[in-house]
Amino acid sequence: MKSKSIKKLYTLHSWVGVITGILLFVIAFTGAVSVFGRPEIKLWANPEIRALAPIDTIKIEQLIEEYSHKVPEHYKEEILVFLPAVRSSTKLFIMFESHHGELVDEAQVSEGEKPKHNPPVAAVYEFDPVTYELTDEKRGLVEELFADSKYDMSEFIVGFHADLHMGRPIGLLTTGVLGLTMMLSIVTGIFIHRKILAQMFTFRPRKSYSLMLNDGHKAIGVWGLLFNSVIAFTGAFLGLAIVVLVPAAAFVSFGGDQEKLIETFTAVPDPIIQNVQQPTAVAQSFDHILTLEDGLEVNTLTIKGYGDATAMMYFGASGGKKMGYQTIIYNGKGEFLKKNTTYQRLDGYAGIILDVMFPLHFGNFGGIFVKIIWTVLGIGTALLPLTGLMLWLERGVNAANPKxxxxxxxxxxxxxxxxxxxxxxxxxxxxxxxxxxxxxxxxxxxxxxxxxxxxxxxxxxxxxxxxxxxxxxxxxxxxxxxxxxxxxxxxxxxxxxxxxxxxxxxxxxxxxxxxxxxxxxxxxxxxxxxxxxxxxxxxxxxxxxxxxxxxxxx
Known part of the structure; x- marks a missing residue:
């Protein structure tokens, strides 16, 4: 490559680093800590769940049955169970939800009008994770119940890394664009440091400050090249997916209906209720999951058609042999039907790539040792823009004719x-x-x-x-x-x-x-x-x- 082109790439590399370097450090450093956000920091932050006994599946089944009689019948359209100490919950939560809101008396509807429903409503019961005693209960609109949810330092740091606590779309768009600028810095860095491979074992921290910065910046860039590229790409994707990619895909394939797009890939279908009473074998299904794979951990449970012969159970699980989040499906009798990842229904490699985006970015696969590696390499990712900034600054100060x-x-x-x-x-x-x-x-x-x-x-x-x-x-x-x-x-x-x-x-x-x-x-x-x-x-x-x-x- 010609020297003029190299010089232009060096200028581009420098200015991208100068403009975004501090924010890239902020995102990368908090990301390295966020690797242990769930469940490790969650457990540390809440000592009451640090050493929980194994989940009492029979007790959970009994609680679902008991409190199902304390809510209106239409609140049983969907039952959600959030288990403690797995991802974000410190308590056991059982939620009875009506997707169609409160029922409307058809006699009060004017002639020619269709009966209307309010937004989705729910009854949420909170239980102590040790004694399983009721500690709190709430009823109301689903969006209000979730908007008022409590969180601690684990969600705080993970949320800050995801969107800088600026919310959607600004926060996600910002972190997504930073991922793209990091990819640009990596590409331009490869071209301007053509002899970098010959210097990958060179590190002279005691000779001078400039040499320490120069060698350190190159060493981190070379040794962490693959990791930094993966983090930059997955970070850009996760940041821009909801803000840019989902609306674009919805516009192309679903006439702009984003909810329809998301429902196509994530929603669980409602069973056809036969009104034939049959106990839903929650505990039996829970226990069977543990025999499917080593390391599989249940996070959530969704029950459709509870108490009916057509009931279906969808267990959300992580760990095991697959990197992506898994859904394990049982019928109401507790018979295992199948398991699949979130995007497994997509043909080809597209589904596999989408499934591994989140765990690959946060190191949520392979156990604690992978997380340790991800954190160490993540610190290196944070130091890459920082050493670049300090090197640019040092060269500018010590130049014969500073810019x-x-x-x-x-x-x-x-x-x-x-x-x-x-x-x-x-x-x-x-x-x-x-x-x-x-x-x-x-x-x-x-x-x-x-x-x-x-x-x-x-x-x-x-x-x-x-x-x-x-x-x-x-x-x-x-x-x-x-x-x-x-x-x-x-x-x-x-x-x-x-x-x-x-x-x-x-x-x-x-x-x-x-x-x-x-x-x-x-x-x-x-x-x-x-x-x-x-x-x-x-x-x-x-x-x-x-x-x-x-x-x-x-």
Missing amino acids: YSLDTYQRFNRLIVGGCGGIVIATFLLFPSQMFFKYLYPVENIGRALWWPFFGSWLLVLFVASIAPCEKKVAKQLANITAFILLSIFPIDVVVTGLNLFTQWSHGQLVSLGIDVTCFTLGVYLLTAIKKFDGVKNDVETHDVIVKTAQEGA
């Missing part, structure tokens, strides 16, 4: 330190904040309360970095604060829950124990890394002298 003033470079450096350092502190601050709002200052909806420490700390760090005279010192202090927060997570967990290392081990709470130990270890490692980093002074000192001289001259 911009030293003051401009310094302002941008402050933004990098505040934006990237702030999100790291805000993310880890969620751990002690979760325990604070759960035990010391209880609130009804912890997820909403977490907005204050998360965004408040991030904005505070941005402000401090913007007025600090020396960005290097601010970065070092932010690293020390991060280490302190990480070291404090284990002691805080012990103090507020009374569950120490030996107690968690003896009670089989290995997931929460693993998170505590990992955070503590990371805190120790970070303190050690800070001391080692102080030895890399050559270019940093030069940069500080230049900036200081420029400030004195001004």
